[in-house]
Amino acid sequence: MxxxxxxxxxxxxxxxxxxxxxxxxxxxxxxxxxxxxxxxxxxxxxxxxxxxxxxxxxxxxxxxxxxxxxxxxxxxxxxxxxxVEIIPLEVVVRNVAAGSISKRLGIEEGTALPRPIVEFYFKDDKLGDPLVSEEHILAFGWATHQDLDDMVALALRVNDFMSGVMLGVGIKLVDFKIEIGRVYDGDFQRLIVADEISPDSCRLWDMKTGKKLDKDVFRRDLGNLxxxxxxxxxxxxxxxxxxxxxxxxxxxx
CATH class of the missing domain: 3.30.200.20 (Phosphorylase Kinase; domain 1)
Structure with missing residues (x-):
């Protein structure tokens, strides 16, 4: 071989x-x-x-x-x-307060958010993948205005799909992270979802019991991952x- x-x-x-x-x-x-x-x-x-x-x-x-x-x-x-050419950003969509947003803003974990919130994090392990604003993204050239519009649109479409799929099996999609990459067809560029979508990159709670079915089981020592x-x-x-x-x-x- x-x-x-x-x-x-x-x-x-x-x-x-x-x-x-x-x-x-x-x-x-x-x-x-x-x-x-x-x-x-x-x-x-x-x-x-x-x-x-x-x-x-x-x-x-x-x-x-x-x-x-x-x-x-x-x-x-x-x-x-x-x-693909990966854009150096993690795109996070939140439907329910959990994890870092609860700590940053003092929102009780499990609080339903008024609407899905899209956040961007700069992909750099040495820096701990810090939260960044659209101004940072544009100033440092990580993405353009059009890229940002397209990324938000992609993230929200993923959220709609994932939320519906999970609802159908009794699981609440609390939040998730995706990465987005550029592909080129000649001179034409488009953005596509890349990396993975799995319980490693989502928070998933049982709708009846609230039991965690994602990587928080490992993070918080809650049982067998x-x-x-x-x-x-x-x-x-x-x-x-x-x-x-x-x-x-x-x-x-």
Whole structure:
């Protein structure tokens, strides 16, 4: 088997050179990190779950006309994606107060927000991905006025889709983070959703109990992360109801 050319490795994924020009292979790792990687563990099967869940959400977005980098799943841990020029911003949409917005503004966690709020964070691990304003983005040339309009429109369309999907399986979409990339068709540029959409990048609460089904389980030591992600996958029909959390194979004597 030919050795693959690794393009980039992040905290949760590895990108390899794709089989065709303009493509990449995205590999989902089992690593779980929080607090800018100060907390780290390896959760058996997490990469498999996130690969399948991100495929589910990205395919759904493609099907309703929201463009993403997703092309197809290759195997249990990898998917073929379109190579994009990532805008150095994380786009966060909040429907309910939780996490940093509760701390910053003194809003009780769980408070419904008057409307979806879109925030931008500068992608820089060394700086802790700081919150930035549109003025910062424009002044430093990270995006144009048109880019910002398009990013907000994309983020809100993702929010509409994700909120509806989750509502249908009894889960509240509290907030989520996406990344957006530029693709070029000749001289024409357009923006598409990139990176991943999974419980790693969303806050998901059970609508009846408030139980957390996202990475806050790991951040706050609330239980087994694989169990939480498996529950989301079961409800969405990504995994059969009888499925158990994914684990590594064991060697038999």
């Amino acid at each position: 030919a050795r693959r050319n690794k393009i980039y490795e992040g905290k949760a994924k590895i990108l390899y050179e794709g089989p065709e020009p303009g493509t990449l292979v995205q590999y989902f790792k089992d690593d779980a990190t929080a607090f800018n990687a100060e907390k780290h563990d390896v959760i058996d099967g997490k990469g498999v779950l996130n690969n399948r869940l991100s495929e589910y959400f990205m395919s759904g977005l493609n099907n309703i006309g929201v463009p993403t980098h997703f092309i197809r799943r290759l195997n249990m841990r990898e998917q073929l994606i379109r190579a 694989s169990d939480a992600y498996t529950e989301v996958a079961r409800r969405l029909g990504v995994m059969p109801n009888a499925a158990t959390p994914m684990t590594k194979p064991k060697l038999m004597n």
